[in-house]
Amino acid sequence: MAVRIDATDRKILAALQADAAQSLDEIARSVGSSKTPVWNRIKKMREAGIIGQQTVLLDAEALGFEACFFVLIRTSEHDAEWQGKFLHALRSRAEVQEAHRLAGDIDYILKVRVQNARAYDTFYQALISEVKVHNVTALLSMEEIKSTVALPL
Amino acid sequence: MAVRIDATDRKILAALQADAAQSLDEIARSVGSSKTPVWNRIKKMREAGIIGQQTVLLDAEALGFEACFFVLIRTSEHDAEWQGKFLHALRSRAEVQEAHRLAGDIDYILKVRVQNARAYDTFYQALISEVKVHNVTALLSMEEIKSTVALPL
DNA sequence: CCTGAAAGTTGCTAGCC
DNA sequence: GGCTAGCAACTTTCAGG
Numbered sequence: 438m439a440v441r442i443d444a445t446d447r448k449i450l451a452a453l454q455a456d457a458a459q460s461l462d463e464i465a466r467s468v469g470s471s472k473t474p475v476w477n478r479i480k481k482m483r484e485a486g487i488i489g490q491q492t493v494l495l496d497a498e499a500l501g502f503e504a505c506f507f508v509l510i511r512t513s514e515h516d517a518e519w520q521g522k523f524l525h526a527l528r529s530r531a532e533v534q535e536a537h538r539l540a541g542d543i544d545y546i547l548k549v550r551v552q553n554a555r556a557y558d559t560f561y562q563a564l565i566s567e568v569k570v571h572n573v574t575a576l577l578s579m580e581e582i583k584s585t586v587a588l589p590l
Numbered sequence: 591m592a593v594r595i596d597a598t599d600r601k602i603l604a605a606l607q608a609d610a611a612q613s614l615d616e617i618a619r620s621v622g623s624s625k626t627p628v629w630n631r632i633k634k635m636r637e638a639g640i641i642g643q644q645t646v647l648l649d650a651e652a653l654g655f656e657a658c659f660f661v662l663i664r665t666s667e668h669d670a671e672w673q674g675k676f677l678h679a680l681r682s683r684a685e686v687q688e689a690h691r692l693a694g695d696i697d698y699i700l701k702v703r704v705q706n707a708r709a710y711d712t713f714y715q716a717l718i719s720e721v722k723v724h725n726v727t728a729l730l731s732m733e734e735i736k737s738t739v740a741l742p743l
Numbered sequence: 744c745c746t747g748a749a750a751g752t753t754g755c756t757a758g759c760c
Numbered sequence: 761g762g763c764t765a766g767c768a769a770c771t772t773t774c775a776g777g
Binding site: 440450453455456485486487488490491492493494495496502527528531533534535536537539540541545546550576578579580582583585586588590 | 741
Binding site for chain 2: 752755756
């Protein structure tokens, strides 16, 4: 299952990350190979799940998503049932772009993208009415300095 | 500049977000239109910058990026020169996947993706030797519960 | 494992409703 | 503005070195 990734594979991944709309020919040229081998490698990596979803990055502000919050959550409950409910709540809400369980005194961090502060409040009220959390701190982003999904290959 | 986005445009954007590898025909069918109008709309939104980069999501863990940190930064310096240096440092480091300037007592938050805790320390040491920061808290992700770039259209 | 070529799809353009 | 038709370009497959 754990496919071996060599230097050529990494070059292909880097090229795809940078621009997934490129043609096979272009990628082949830029990694110094030709179509078929590159295609076989891509296929293999797709099947292995190394290459996942293909998507486009949209301009959040142009589409009316002008507020971005990072939410730090502390909870007193750690039993399986509570956690299941909490995870389900996060996964089912589209406003939640990221959710991580943390080590340390803060238990979870969320990245929440919404139209405005009011929409955040709506989200927040809905969340805390669904699952009990001990302490919540919301950090409001004023400026997105950098945002990328690319891994530093 | 500010292109008007109607319901059909939003459907197209949602389809592209979900799978940018789809053919025009498939998108056209799913939004209830046909190739040319869909293509014209996509072209317009690309030119307006609403549709940005096309990319693939890679499996970070399979590629050896097993550690993800959220870094909370407080600074005492707020002059333009310091800020310029700081922004440049963040933008030039590929480990930094996200960087936001915040409102409130924490000034910046970063999302940093690295191979392991040692690699994070290397990054951290390099950063603080380049720019002076007052206080840094690193939150280590134990589990990525959710991760998406899709906007909740 | 790579090369080259063939076949089926698709992206993109142009001309008509 | 949308639809139909067409060509060029692409992806994908496969035989052969």
